Amino acid sequence: MSSLKAIIFDLDGTLVDSACDLRDAVNVLLAEEGLRQLDLDEVKSMIGDGAAKLVERAVSATGGDQSRLSALVARFLQIYEADATRHTQAYPGVPETLAGLRRLGLPLAVVTNKPYGATIDILEALGLRAYFDAIVGGDTLPERKPHPAPILAALGRLGIAPEAALMVGDNYHDVQAAQAAGVRAVAVTYGYSHKPHAELGAERLIDTMPELLPIVADAAS
Incomplete structure (x- = not known):
């Protein structure tokens, strides 16, 4: 691997x-x-x-x-x-996890089906924008997840091959898009999944975002 x-x-x-x-x-x-x-x-x-x-x-x-x-x-x-950030919050441990991943020297991207403008507004409002080297919104390309094109576009911007990347999501379309792009997938067990997490097909499930750090540290070494 x-x-x-x-x-x-x-x-x-x-x-x-x-x-x-x-x-x-x-x-x-x-x-x-x-x-x-x-x-x-x-x-x-x-x-x-x-x-x-x-x-x-x-x-x-x-x-x-x-x-x-x-x-x-x-x-x-x-x-x-007009008001996308009034109640929206980062999940517990997200800023710390992103900071830890950057300390490992890994480039990070967001690939979302949310429109690009609202995505940027939210990331900036929550102080997360600076962590990401590439952002692909739901209106950036003609295709959206579960199509692999948005993930492949983000990887193209990062200059990283699919087999060297990991997708982290909460729903079936995240895992399907990752698998179609040849990318490994981890799913969180919170969020808005439309089916049981065990049925998503991810390689790993995590209950909190900080659990991602040791997984990534092992796989990045």
Whole structure:
């Protein structure tokens, strides 16, 4: 097995807990449409495949007009991106883990299905932007996870081969994208997984982000 030379992270549900801000933006949109409000658990079950999918699921769950989805997605992004960082926080141990990985000399990337602009806003608001050498958002390329293209694009920017990289995520699309790109995968057991973590197909599961450090240190040596 190649030694590890780079780490790629998902954002929502992996590095940051953004569910409350996503819920609030979804509920503003639904209120404008005269639809019922969603609770936090409902919204968490809809997160992970990009803004369009989140809006589609929310509108479907509340009996809204599916024929207007493109307009509703645009309005959702307007609402969300105006205040994407009010409640969003890094998960426990994330800043310390990122700092530890940088001390190991490893380049880091974020590959997320969240729009690039909101991703940058969140990373900057939480003081995490400086840790990352490459950031690929859900609107950076035509493809999103589980397609491997965003991961391969990040690796291209880092100058790292897939077999020397590790993807860390919380959901099936993270693991599928990693495997399709030829990248190893670790899944966190918190976040917004749509299926049991043991069924995601990751090589390792971790309960907290700091557990990643010894795994990476062993594989990077």
